[in-house]
Amino acid sequence: MLKRLNSIRYTYIRSHLYGVFLTAVTLLAILLSIFVLIEPTWLNASNILVFVLLYVFLSVIISFYVGFKSSTDIKDRMDYLSVFITQLSRGNYTSRDYFNEDDEIARIGNELNELAEKLQNQVKSLQRMADEKADFAKTAHKAATIEERQRLARDLHDAVSQQxxxxxxxxxxxxxxxxxxxxxxxxxMEEMSNTALKAQVEMRALLLHLRPVHLSGEPLDKGIYQLIDELKQKCQIEFRLMIDELLDLSEATEEHLFRIIQEALSNILRHANATVVTLELTKKKNEVFLHISDNGIGFALETDQAKKTSYGLKTMKERTEEIGGIFAVRSKQGEGTYINIRIPL
Known part of the structure; x- marks a missing residue:
């Protein structure tokens, strides 16, 4: 209630009532001065009281009416600005506000429009840079593949082969x-058993290193399904998926989203102790929404569990911002973790 009384509309009404009060006091002072100095026959204490009360009564009614009428337009325009700012905070940089008036509020709207245009251009630049980065990464990947093959050959010869x-x-x-x-x-035979275990561990490490962590040219939805199928074979977690096809994303955006999903699922497997994981990837209007949640143990920001997952969350946030998106995470001890990502198209 107190918050509502501080709104623009009630501020207008209070200013009118304040003017009524000052006017009433001024009129009362003038009439009393005339009554005391001149003492006209038509003016007495009763007439002064009736006149002042009638004036105050009518002025209060008029003040409320005029306050509501005069504040409606500016309140509506401020509401438009508030909605516009909310749209910008949610990543909808295509929104615009236009006013026919030429006043301070209109200037603020125009400045916000310019800000939205700059943010939209910045997102495009970030996505273009991400695409260029992906092209450079492909070139570097080819050179790294040759070097990695040579390194793995040395590791196989020096470790597993000798064992x-x-x-x-x-x-x-x-x-x-x-x-x-x-x-x-x-x-x-006991020594042979230990040697065999060492060789097995070494081989698993090499196979894990060889495991692909990118889409390798496949569509994003297919890559996610393959990743989930692989995880189902290794853990007893129920995965609930809702993935839109034909998202029409750039290659760099798909690569970043896939790596974000990998990092999120990795955190869940290592830390959450979850039995159900929900993954939603949908497109609405000019945005792509990614939601990942689990029913695990969750964590509070001040706990050691938060420190363990902080690096993964930081990586996901950086990847989201690289493609102009907005990253949000919510978690509470014993209530699971919820990750929401919005990517403008």
Whole structure:
């Protein structure tokens, strides 16, 4: 109620009432001065009281009426500006406000229009730079692929290959002494087991390193479905998907969104202890919306869990801003985590 009384409309009414009060006091002072100094027969205390009360009564009614009427236009225009600013804060940079009047509010509207146009151009520049960055990344990827193959060949030779060779040599030696010295053979078999486990761990690390972390030319929706299918084979999580096809996104935007989804799912698998994950990727008007949520343990910003996930959240936020989007995350201890991303097209 108090907040409503501080609105523009009631401010106008208060200013009119203040004028009524000052006018009434002035009239009362003038009439009392005439009554005291001149003492006309037609003026007495009763007439003064009736006149002042009647004036105040009519003036209050007129003040309310005029206050409402005179504040309606400026209130509507301020409401338009408020909605316009809200649209800008949500990433809808195509909105514009136009006023026929030539006053201060119209100038503010024009300045906000210029700001929206600059923000829209900035988003286009960011997306264009992201596309150029993707082209450079492709070139660098080719060179990195050759270097990576050479590195993996060295790792296979230096680690896994030598461990397998040692395993073969120990197995042959164990077969020769198995009947003569069972205790020594048992020790060698334990050593063989440890060597085999080391080789297995090394191989898993290499395979994990080889796992693709990009779309490799596939559409975004297909890449997401493949990623989810792979995760279903490794964990007992129920995935609820709602993905629009034919989103008509640039290659760089698709790549960033895919990596954001990978990072979010990675955080969920490592930290959330969730059983249900919801992923929605939809297009509405001139924006793409990405929503990822889970029913896990959640986290508060001041906890150690937040510190563990902060790097992943920071990476997702940076990727979102690179393509001109807006990133928002909401989480509470015991109530899961919700990530919402809006990308203007």
């Amino acid at each position: 397998l060779f040692a395993l073969a040599m120990m197995s042959q030696a164990t077969l020769r002494i198995f009947d003569k010295s069972p205790d020594q053979a048992k020790e060698q």
